[in-house]
Amino acid sequence: MFEIQPMNAELFRKQTRRSTVIIALIFLALAMVLSTAAVALFGEPGGDNLRFNVGGVFVAVLLMVALMRGMFWSQAWMAPAVYGWQLKRSLMSITNVMHQVTAAVETGDPTAMKLLRFYHLGLSQMHELDGNSSDHGQLSREVEQHKARMEALGLDTEQTQLNPAWLEAVKQTPK
Known part of the structure; x- marks a missing residue:
């Protein structure tokens, strides 16, 4: 059962921006590391390694989904973003x-x-x-x-x- 909680709008926006930046930076780091590793392990020097780069990004997306569901969702720094998502989801169920x-x-x-x-x-x-x-x-x-x-x-x-x-x-x- 979802419940509307009183919140300071300015603080909410500040905290959700911060959590968005954190998630984006983690994703970028994972995508770069995994793409680089895939090219280093499976790629050809001077060859077409696009599929390995794309594969690394795809694995980063999957890993981010797992991290979001398993680790980040319950963290205090994600609470405002989670609340906003739950509020919008509740409203959509009525819509x-x-x-x-x-x-x-x-x-x-x-x-x-x-x-x-x-x-x-x-x-x-x-x-x-x-x-x-x-x-x-x-x-x-x-x-x-x-x-x-x-x-x-x-x-x-x-x-x-x-x-x-x-x-x-x-x-x-x-x-």
């Missing part, structure tokens, strides 16, 4: 069924209303973290209308957790 969510909200389905509220809160945070204020302004009217409708029905508007059961329930609603 994929948005037509069903909006249809269920129109019928007054409380589960769909909670799901849409989480989506609004998550999208607002994503825009803030990404420094994208133009998209946020366009959404505010819809967000406020939905919040007022939830309050009128006595539903909690602080939907900071995405319950996967909500998604499943909305997916089961007729299209």
